[in-house]
Amino acid sequence: MTIAPAVVPSGAEAAEWLPDGPYNLAGTVGTLRCGAHDPSFIVQGPDHWLAYRTADGPVTLALRQRGSLNDCRIQATAWGPGAALALGSVPRLLGAGDDWSAFDSAAFTATLPELARKGRYLNPGLRLPASGRMLDTIVRAILEQKVTNLEAKRSWRYLLTRYGDPAPDAGGLAPAGLRLPPTAEQWRRVPSWDWHKAGVDAKRSTTILKAALVASGLERLGSQPGGDAVRTGLRSVPGIGVWTVAEVVQRTHGCPDSISVGDYHLAAYVGAALTGRRTDDAGMIELLAPWKGQRQRVVRTLYASGFRKQAYGPRLSPEDHRHR
Numbered sequence: 001m002t003i004a005p006a007v008v009p010s011g012a013e014a015a016e017w018l019p020d021g022p023y024n025l026a027g028t029v030g031t032l033r034c035g036a037h038d039p040s041f042i043v044q045g046p047d048h049w050l051a052y053r054t055a056d057g058p059v060t061l062a063l064r065q066r067g068s069l070n071d072c073r074i075q076a077t078a079w080g081p082g083a084a085l086a087l088g089s090v091p092r093l094l095g096a097g098d099d100w101s102a103f104d105s106a107a108f109t110a111t112l113p114e115l116a117r118k119g120r121y122l123n124p125g126l127r128l129p130a131s132g133r134m135l136d137t138i139v140r141a142i143l144e145q146k147v148t149n150l151e152a153k154r155s156w157r158y159l160l161t162r163y164g165d166p167a168p169d170a171g172g173l174a175p176a177g178l179r180l181p182p183t184a185e186q187w188r189r190v191p192s193w194d195w196h197k198a199g200v201d202a203k204r205s206t207t208i209l210k211a212a213l214v215a216s217g218l219e220r221l222g223s224q225p226g227g228d229a230v231r232t233g234l235r236s237v238p239g240i241g242v243w244t245v246a247e248v249v250q251r252t253h254g255c256p257d258s259i260s261v262g263d264y265h266l267a268a269y270v271g272a273a274l275t276g277r278r279t280d281d282a283g284m285i286e287l288l289a290p291w292k293g294q295r296q297r298v299v300r301t302l303y304a305s306g307f308r309k310q311a312y313g314p315r316l317s318p319e320d321h322r323h324r
Contacts, residue, residue: 011171013083017074017091024125025065025074027304028095032131032251034140035153039160039179040167051167051180052133054089057081058180060167063094069125080168095127098254103297111290112298115273119301126304128296130254132222135215136181141247142207142239143200151199158198163190184215207239226253250296259288259295266299272309273302 008014029048033041042049048063059082064075076090091097102108109117120126131137144152163186164179182190187208195205211218214237221233226249234245243262249255260266261281271279274287288295 009077009171009173011169012077012079013087014075014077015087015090017076017094017096019072019074019094019096019125022069022125023065023072023074023094023127024069024123025063025094027123027125028127029063029093029129032129034156035149037153037157039157039164039177040136040181042175042178044175049167049174049178051178052082052086052131052136053180053183054082054085056085058165058168059083059086060170060174060178061086061090062170062173063090079170079174082168089132092130092132095129095254097130098128098256100127100297103256103294108294112301113274115305115307116298116301119304119306122306123301123304126300128254128256128300129251131252134218134222134248134252135184135187135211137248137251138211138218138234138237138240138244139181139187139208141244142204142211144247145204145207145244147199155198155200159190159194159200162194163187184212187212203239207237210239211237222252226255256297257293257295259284259299261285269309270299270302273305273307278309 025048026043032050033043040051046064050061050063052059052061057080059078059080062077066073066075074090074094076087078084078086104120109120112120140152140156143155160179160181161177163182165182165186167174167178167180190205192202192205195202200208218233218237221230224230230249230253231245234240234248241262243260246255246258246260249258250260261284267281267284268278270284270287271277279287288298291298
């Protein structure tokens with residue numbers, strides 16, 4: 001895999017990353033997006049626009065896939081003080097370190113359930129991204145604790161729109177409304193009434209504030225290899241448990257094994273996909289045990305197969321407490 005200079009628009013820096021094998025940009029980085037209306041990650045046609053902060057400063061990053069699934073390049077263009085640093089980390093962000101060779105071996109594939117084999121066949125370009133962006137990912141995961149996806153996405157959008165800064169200027173090319181997630185200091189300045197307006201209860205907002213207080217230490221975890229040290233560091237923040245740790249390291253470190261124990265839907269989904277019956281967390285862990293070390297990849301390929309579990313009863317409707 002290589003990254004090479006590319007044609008540079010005025011005021012920008014650019015490079016091209018050449019994946020070694022099949023690659024799908026949208027399928028890979030989609031997990032980093034907090035819903036279709038995420039102000040920090042906007043998809044506009046073939047372009048994926050991201051805004052975030054680096055150690056050198058903020059960056060606006062545009063990603064575009066050119067070529068076919070099996071012979072493509074990813075064009076990366078960046079604006080802002082963090083442009084050079086962002087371009088240097090593009091391969092990791094896009095899953096360059098995510099090695100599926102053992103998973104794709106004939107011997108391992110033969111052990112997989114039919115749906116996982118189908119999902120991998122349909123999505124050979126899927127990789128697990130590694131953003132290294134700890135605080136942004138931690139805040140998003142905390143917002144998703146114990147609420148519906150719809151509620152968490154709304155909270156993220158509201159808080160970024162109100163407290164995030166505009167993304168670095170991209171010469172008028174970036175979509176309107178692209179914003180940076182708040183800094184640790186900006187998170188700490190969110191008043192109690194705006195947490196309430198965002199639909200975030202005191203328990204979750206308190207956990208976010210505790211993470212913001214130790215943000216510099218958490219960010220250092222982003223450059224470490226994923227493993228027990230990263231998990232221990234995350235668990236040192238009161239309010240961050242095993243579910244949140246798994247949700248974070250899946251995105252920050254491209255962890256191929258972490259599964260979200262305690263998720264409202266996941267155990268039932270895995271049980272239905274593998275046995276035709278729903279199960280609980282203990283049952284899910286038992287079912288996935290034969291593929292320990294690759295369990296997150298197994299889960300991703302199950303979802304990629306298109307399988308959906310049967311729904312029972314009415315969907316959970318979020319309650320709006322903002323005007324109470």
